[in-house]
Amino acid sequence: MLIEILQQTINGLAIGGVYVLIALGLTTVFGILGIAHFAHGSVSMFGGYLTFFLVTSQGLPVLAAIPIALVAGFVLGLLIEIVAYRPVRHANHINAFIVALGLTMMVEGINLQLFGHEQIVIPTGLSKVFRLGGVTVPELRIYVIIAAIVLVAAMMLFVERTKTGQAIRAVAENRDAAILMGVNVNSIPLIVFGISTSLGVAAGIMVGALFAIAPGIGEGFVVKGFAVLILGGLGSFPGAILGGTVLGITESIAAGFISSAYKDVIAFVVMILVLLIRPQGLLGRSP
Amino acid sequence: MFNRVKTGAFAALAMAIATASAFAADKKLTIGVADALTGGGAVYGLPQANAVRMAADEINTAGGIKVGSDTYKIDVIAYDDKANPTEATNAVRKLIDRDGVKYILGFCCSGSTSAVASFIGNEKAVMLVGNAAERSITTKKIPNLVRTRPPADFTGQAAGTFIARKGHKRIAVIGALDVGFYAQYVDSVERELKKVGSEIIAREVFTLRDRDMTPQLTKIRALNPDAILVVGYVESAAFVYRQAVELGMNIPRYGFTSGSEEQFLRVTTSAQMEGVWDLRPTELDLLSASKNGIAYHANYTKKYNASPSPSSPYAYDQLYVLKAAIEAAGTVDDTVAVAKAIRALAIPPQVVMQYQPVDGKMFDVNGQAYTSNGAFQWQKGKWVFVEDLPSDAKAYSQFLSTLN
Numbered sequence: 001m002l003i004e005i006l007q008q009t010i011n012g013l014a015i016g017g018v019y020v021l022i023a024l025g026l027t028t029v030f031g032i033l034g035i036a037h038f039a040h041g042s043v044s045m046f047g048g049y050l051t052f053f054l055v056t057s058q059g060l061p062v063l064a065a066i067p068i069a070l071v072a073g074f075v076l077g078l079l080i081e082i083v084a085y086r087p088v089r090h091a092n093h094i095n096a097f098i099v100a101l102g103l104t105m106m107v108e109g110i111n112l113q114l115f116g117h118e119q120i121v122i123p124t125g126l127s128k129v130f131r132l133g134g135v136t137v138p139e140l141r142i143y144v145i146i147a148a149i150v151l152v153a154a155m156m157l158f159v160e161r162t163k164t165g166q167a168i169r170a171v172a173e174n175r176d177a178a179i180l181m182g183v184n185v186n187s188i189p190l191i192v193f194g195i196s197t198s199l200g201v202a203a204g205i206m207v208g209a210l211f212a213i214a215p216g217i218g219e220g221f222v223v224k225g226f227a228v229l230i231l232g233g234l235g236s237f238p239g240a241i242l243g244g245t246v247l248g249i250t251e252s253i254a255a256g257f258i259s260s261a262y263k264d265v266i267a268f269v270v271m272i273l274v275l276l277i278r279p280q281g282l283l284g285r286s287p
Numbered sequence: 288m289f290n291r292v293k294t295g296a297f298a299a300l301a302m303a304i305a306t307a308s309a310f311a312a313d314k315k316l317t318i319g320v321a322d323a324l325t326g327g328g329a330v331y332g333l334p335q336a337n338a339v340r341m342a343a344d345e346i347n348t349a350g351g352i353k354v355g356s357d358t359y360k361i362d363v364i365a366y367d368d369k370a371n372p373t374e375a376t377n378a379v380r381k382l383i384d385r386d387g388v389k390y391i392l393g394f395c396c397s398g399s400t401s402a403v404a405s406f407i408g409n410e411k412a413v414m415l416v417g418n419a420a421e422r423s424i425t426t427k428k429i430p431n432l433v434r435t436r437p438p439a440d441f442t443g444q445a446a447g448t449f450i451a452r453k454g455h456k457r458i459a460v461i462g463a464l465d466v467g468f469y470a471q472y473v474d475s476v477e478r479e480l481k482k483v484g485s486e487i488i489a490r491e492v493f494t495l496r497d498r499d500m501t502p503q504l505t506k507i508r509a510l511n512p513d514a515i516l517v518v519g520y521v522e523s524a525a526f527v528y529r530q531a532v533e534l535g536m537n538i539p540r541y542g543f544t545s546g547s548e549e550q551f552l553r554v555t556t557s558a559q560m561e562g563v564w565d566l567r568p569t570e571l572d573l574l575s576a577s578k579n580g581i582a583y584h585a586n587y588t589k590k591y592n593a594s595p596s597p598s599s600p601y602a603y604d605q606l607y608v609l610k611a612a613i614e615a616a617g618t619v620d621d622t623v624a625v626a627k628a629i630r631a632l633a634i635p636p637q638v639v640m641q642y643q644p645v646d647g648k649m650f651d652v653n654g655q656a657y658t659s660n661g662a663f664q665w666q667k668g669k670w671v672f673v674e675d676l677p678s679d680a681k682a683y684s685q686f687l688s689t690l691n
Contacts, residue, residue, distance in 0.1 A: 004509045007534075011501040117325040119522055121554050129533050138533040211498035212522065212554065215325065220496065255502030261465065261492040263502070 003134035008256040009249055014141040014210060016248020017148030021203035022221050023228035023240040024155060025196035031235030032172040032192050034093070035085060038100040040200050041222030042107035043080070047073050047201025048208030049115040052122045062124050066205060070198050077197030081189050089189070104219070112215050119214040122205065144206045151202055152241055155195070159237065164191060172235065231271045233284020242282050247271070314357050316619055318343065318606070319382035320365035321375055321403065322393035322417075327495045328370030330521050330550055331395035331418045335602035336365045337591050339392050342606035345586075352610050354619055361606070364388065368399045375399030376406075383412055389622050390415070392605045395598075397421030397468050407432055413626050415609060417601035418545075421468040425655040426690040431626040433654035435601040435608070435640065437568055441683050442543070443472035445660040445676035446566035447479025450541055455513040459489040461503055461527055462518030462543075466495075469518040472543050476516065488512055493523055500527045504534050514539040521546030525554035532559045543567055545598045548669050557668040565670060569641055569661035570597035583639045597670075600639035607637040608649065630654065643680040651684040 022044060029037045047069045054065035084103050088095040128139040159165035170178040171188045179185055207213060207221065228247050232239025247267055254266035280286050320339050323332030343361040346352065352359040364386055368375035375394075382388040391407075392415045394400040400419035407414045408429045416424055416434035420442075425434050450458065458480065464470050477487050488510055491503035504527065507515060515538060517527045524544040528551075531540060541564045551560055571580055583603060587595040612628040613619055634642050634649045640658045645651040657680035663670045 001509075004505060007505045007508075008502060011499070011505060015499055117329060119553065127556060127559070129535060131535060136533065136535040211526070214327075217496075252502045256506045259492075260503045260506075263497075 004256065005253070006135050008252045010135060010137055010141070011256075012249035012252030013245070014144045014206075014248070015251065016245040017145050018203045018206050018210075018221070018244075019224055019228050019247050020148060020152060020241050020244030021199050021206070022225035023232065023244050024152065024237065025199040025203075026222070026225045027229050027232075027235055027237065027240045028168075028192050028196045028199075030229065032168060033085070033089075033189055035096050036100055036226070037196070038222055039080070039103035039107050040196070040225065041218030041220070042104055042111060043073070043076060043197055043218075044200035044204035044221060045207070045213050045218035046076070046107060046111055046204065047197075048122065048204035048213040049111055049120065050201075051205045052120045052208055052213070053115065055123060062122065062209075066202075069201050069205060073198040073201030074194040076201075077193035077195070078190050080197065081193035085189070085193070104222075108215065108218070111218075117215055119212045120208065121212045122208040124209050140209060144210055147202070147206070151199065155199065156237065158195075168192060227268060227271050229281075231274055231281055233281030236281065236283045236285070239281055239283035246282070314351075314359045315362050316352060316359040316390075316613075317362045317364060317386060317388050318609070319379070319386065319388035319391040320363060320393040320602075321368045321378040321382065321391055321399075322365065322395050322602075323370035323399070324365065324367035326369045326371075327520055327522065328396040328399075330546065331596060331598055332368075332370065332393065334587075334596040334599035335393050335395050335417050338587065338595065338599040338603035339363055339365070339606055341587060341590055342603045344590075346606065346610055352613050352619075354613060354617055359613075359619060365393070368396075370396035370399050372399050372402030376402050379403045379407070383410055389413065389619070390609055390625075392609070393417055393602055394419050395602075397424070397466065400424055404429060404432055411622050413609070413622050413629070415605040415629075417605060418598045419468075420472075422471055422687070422690070423467070425653045426687060428653065430654075431622060433608075433626075433629050433650050433656070435604050435642075435656050436598070437655065437657045437660075437680075437683075438687070439468035439472040439543070440475040441657065441678060441680075442566070442568055442660045442676075443475030444479060444683075445678045446472070446541070446543065447476035449566055449662055449676050450476060450514065450516070451480050451483040451485055453514070453539070455539065456485050457488045457510075457512045458485065458514050458516055458541075459491070459507040459510060459512035460487055460516045460518065461489075461491040461493065461500065461507060462516070463495060463520065463523065464490055464492045464518070466519075469543070472518055473516070487516075493519065493527075495520060495523065497523060498526050500530050501534060504531055504536065508534055508536055512538065514541060517542040517544070519544065521550045522554060525551045528563055529555040529559045540564065541566055545570055545596070547594050547596045549594050550596065551665075552668075557665075560665040561667070563665040565663040565665075566676065567597075567660065567663065568658045569672070569675065570658070571595060571600050571639060577639070577641060579637065579639045604635075604638040604640055607635045608632060611635045643678075645680055645684050651680075651687070653684065653687050655684065655687060657683070 051065045051069045054060045084099050126140040130137050167183045228243040232243025250270050251263050251267045255263040320336050322336050323329050340363050343363050347360045366378035368378045389412050394416040395418040397419040404424050414432045418436050420439040422438040462469050517524045521544050545567050612625050616624040616628040632649050643657045650656050660676040660678045662673045664673050
């Protein structure tokens with residue numbers, strides 16, 4: 001029983017890491033700009049597709065393709081901010097909402113046109129399996145978990161320790177005060193979208209390597225990302241990290257010990273239960 | 288004067304011949320295909336649509352369909368039903384109402400096919416079902432519907448006998464068990480296992496969109512089964528096979544998937560697949576294929592630059608069945624006569640699958656065709672036909688007739 005619980009926890013950690021990265025991107029955009037960026041899932045999957053293309057069609061090694069995809073993700077994030085969201089920045093919130101929905105359909109369509117309807121799996125060549133007692137961990141999952149930890153740590157360091165990070169937090173706390181303090185509030189949304197999209201691309205690469213990417217997959221991940229956002233507390237970075245990990249492990253344990261047929265339902269029931277006790281989410285601030 | 292008249296007469300005759308030939312060449316029979324061209328079902332639907340187009344090209348090149356003195360060239364319109372009942376209904380309605388199509392082929396997936404089957408009996412059209420394996424599609428006695436693939440439980444019975452013979456006592460099942468025909472397959476397997484005192488100890492479910500099966504497999508691993516049985520679409524099944532190895536499950540793996548090597552290798556490695564059994568209708572496999580099957584494989588690969596999926600000839604065969612029936616009925620307009628002619632057909636010589644006739648006919652009274660079943664094993668990068676799984680088409684046909 002203990003081995004089974006351990007195994008399910010490890011199973012859940014890898015997918016939890018993906019949820020964390022998706023949610024971090026969403027929470028950054030939502031917390032700072034107040035935009036529910038629904039296209040984040042499709043943009044993430046674009047990163048996975050791009051990596052697959054670079055590896056299979058251009059013959060690049062995976063380790064070379066990943067940084068290129070991350071940079072491409074950053075640039076795509078900038079473009080999304082400039083072309084899609086900047087024009088409606090000062091408009092009613094509903095405008096940004098509609099833009100987000102339209103953008104989702106557009107990116108899905110672009111993915112379909114560029115990469116086709118076939119399911120793709122990013123070839124990594126990592127097929128070793130490590131065994132510790134009765135627990136087995138595939139090599140690829142270990143790398144995914146490590147990569148997720150490194151990216152989250154880098155993001156935290158950036159936000160907490162750098163001047164730009166402090167500026168981002170300042171805008172999130174009080175935009176007017178940030179302007180008075182000399183923060184260039186026009187460049188903040190650009191940086192936020194760039195970083196957020198890069199994180200999403202990293203998540204897309206992980207999904208493509210661990211599982212598969214296919215049309216429509218991104219929508220499922222963005223729904224989970226928003227669930228994590230709510231579970232962890234809107235706009236809270238530590239909340240997104242905790243929420244994503246809890247959701248991943250809960251799904252795995254629920255499928256293993258209750259029923260695999262209701263895996264998603266059970267995860268959302270847990271989310272609702274948490275919100276009943278803490279309406280602000282696990283680490284969110286009380287209004 | 289006489290010469291002028293003669294010249295004029297010749298010119299008129301030549302014009303008449305030219306017009307007549309042009310007229311004959313203009314005769315066109317539009318065939319509809321409703322199938323999953325995108326989404327999860329596309330692994331079956333897209334090769335089926337390709338197979339119909341290929342058969343149409345072959346028939347057109349060979350002169351078309353001959354009806355009395357007329358020759359019809361086939362034109363194919365294919366719509367994507369995404370394996371979704373609503374989309375399939377819309378696609379078929381569009382084919383019948385807007386495009387005026389009378390013959391509809393394809394139909395890889397059971398949910399979408401069942402939705403169309405529920406109303407096709409009221410239409411002046413003939414529906415030929417391919418890969419969709421849900422039993423109830425041919426239990427409703429719909430006169431204008433036939434199916435080239437045998438129902439899943441026909442195959443499940445033979446598969447259960449095979450697994451039981453291997454001596455496994457405790458078998459764990461993982462699959463898309465919320466899909467009717469997969470559940471029917473497993474029920475048939477279970478009935479055969481019980482006869483020898485074996486049992487199914489777990490029935491774990493995944494949905495068509497699931498790609499992480501490790502929670503279910505971890506649960507199965509803790510039960511310590513002698514073997515696992517995987518029933519589901521190729522992509523999901525491929526993840527089960529891969530992740531079972533990653534979880535260190537070194538036990539025999541049986542499946543019911545009908546995926547090609549290419550489709551599996553997009554997800555798994557050949558080493559992870561080694562030894563896996565696929566217990567399914569004896570579909571396209573180069574080791575077991577007839578001359579037609581070998582030619583089909585070569586032509587398809589050349590035309591589409593990809594290997595055909597094992598189940599794709601169900602759709603290819605549909606068009607040759609239709610051709611034979613239209614020629615026998617002597618009409619393209621009278622769909623009732625063509626539907627009757629299909630039921631009366633002997634197996635056409637051009638078909639690829641190896642059908643078992645019932646009372647000398649390709650389709651039984653339910654409109655159901657039967658192929659033999661086979662045990663295929665993954666050996667060094669490809670599916671190898673190992674043995675035939677004995678199946679009694681006539682007995683099953685009688686059983687099918689008793690169902691509603």
